[in-house]
Amino acid sequence: MLDIYRRLFAFYGPQGWWPAETPFEMCVGAILTQATAWRNVEIAIARLKDNNLLSPGSLVAAGEEVVAELIRPSGYYRQKAKRLIALDRYILSRGSSMDWLKEEDPQRLRQELLAVHGIGPETADSILLYAGGHPVFVVDSYTGRILLRLGLIDPPPDYHRIQQMFMDELPKDPALYQEYHALIVALGKGACNPKPKCGLCPLGDICRALPESTFPRG
């Protein structure tokens, strides 16, 4: 796993995730980026910022319709408005300083986050890793696709199995996890996309490229 990381880092360089000024902004971004290109998320976050809606409690106060209209560029805007307000409500219940996000036990926080409407495993782990600084590996569909192609897992990809693989083999270093996940996204969007360009892949000989037809999309 470290070998893969080193090759990706050498090829793509540091990715600079997660771009946000505050933990609250990171949490908002984690919802907005669900199945959405980051470019569109930035637009939505800028619109929230322009309207002073990037602090705990502000989204609840503004209400669903206002939030929905502002985040429209990021897609799924009616769903995501509900999710953002549910998240904001949770943050308020926990304390608006948000120190708890870094200080409390990540396992406990994970359970709480998963209970919030609109937060699943990937979003919860993103919040724990990037906003909380906890050593929790974030798995996404790219990770599953890439590991399938590398021949390191059997289909279908399982979130927690994959997460365990990384966490068993890597040092528990949040900065490493942050960079690694970002690099996997770079690979998944780049050479190892749904129609892979194996000749341009930085993993080269590590990947025993099986026939593409043996893999499902996504």
Place this chain on the structure above:
DNA sequence: GCCCAGGGGGCTC
């Protein structure tokens, strides 16, 4: 016109 993007909830069977 088609496909994809830094998922998750809800419904059916």
Place this chain on the structure above:
DNA sequence: GAGCCCCATGGG
């Protein structure tokens, strides 16, 4: 509990 469908905009 697996298999679908829905959400929705913006860019290549």
